[in-house]
Amino acid sequence: MALIDRCNRTGLMGRRREFDVEKALDAALCVFWRKGYEGASYTDLTAATGVERPALYSAFxxxxxxxRRAxxxxxxxxxxxxxxxxxxPTSRQVAAHILRSAVELNTRYPDRTGCLGVLGGLAGSDESEPIRRALIDARANGEALLRERFERAKKEADLPETVNCAVLAAYVCTVLHGIAVQAKAGFTHDMLAAVxxxxxxxxxxRDA
Incomplete structure (x- = not known):
């Protein structure tokens, strides 16, 4: 019995993890990206990763x-x-780079259009509220970074004195989130680029 206990503690008699954790995480990411947090079932996750539920629990x-890892x-x-x-170098270039890159990303993969950060938990049950809040907080952090960048642009005379940097950052984020929603709805890359x-x-x- 002492030998069995010792083997169990060292994993010699236990089932070793025989899958690539990084590949499994990438596969799970794609499932969440496609279906959102609540829409992704454990059946979906185990099928995509090739890992049974107990092993997923053990690893993640x-x-x-x-x-959250994904x-x-x-x-x-x-x-x-x-x-x-x-x-x-300029506030307009900042916004342009973000929005154009978002269009490219949100339409890059036909099987998972849109943005995981925007669409991953728009709505759900009470049990998924922590995930919804985490996504809201992540988007708020991004908006805060934009606001700070636009405030710097205002000080550098790149933006007019009358600009409300908080509103401008919220505007860019609203367009950004709209891109994700419309990409999920089937809008083409060209249409979103025109938007x-x-x-x-x-x-x-700023006036010359």
């Missing part, structure tokens, strides 16, 4: 923990255009 914890990977791998945009150019055509500029 529960469904909420798996989604969301972090999504921001890291797919929204890396955001810091590039914030480094652009972006229309929104940029009214960008506030």
């Amino acid at each position: 914890g529960n469904k909420e923990a798996l989604f 969301l972090a990977r999504y921001y890291e791998r797919y929204l890396n255009f955001i810091p590039v945009a914030l480094a652009q 972006v150019e229309q929104s940029l055509s009214t960008w506030p500029v």
Whole structure:
């Protein structure tokens, strides 16, 4: 019995994890991107990852923990255009880079159009409220970064003195989120790109 206990503690008699955790996480990300948090069932997740539910629990914890890991990977791998945009020399270039990149990303994969960060938890049950709040907070953080960047642009005389930077950041985010919703609804890349150019055509500029 002592030998059995010792083997169990060291994993010699337990079932070893025989799958690639990183690949499983990527597969789960695609499921959440396509179906959202609540729409993704454990059947969907196990089918996509090729990993049974107990092994998923062992590797990632529960469904909420798996989604949070997938969301972090999504921001890291797919929204890396955001810091590039914030480094652009003018406020209009900042907005243009974000919106054009969003159009490209949201229409890149026919099987998972839209944005995981926007569409992942728009609505759901009381049990999924922590996920919905996490997504709201993530979007709010992004909007705050935009506001700070526009405030700097205002100080640098890139934007008119009359511009409300909080409203301007909210405007860009509203267009950004609308792109995600319409991409999910089937809008083409060309149509969404035209919408972006229309929104940029009214960008506030400082008088010479």
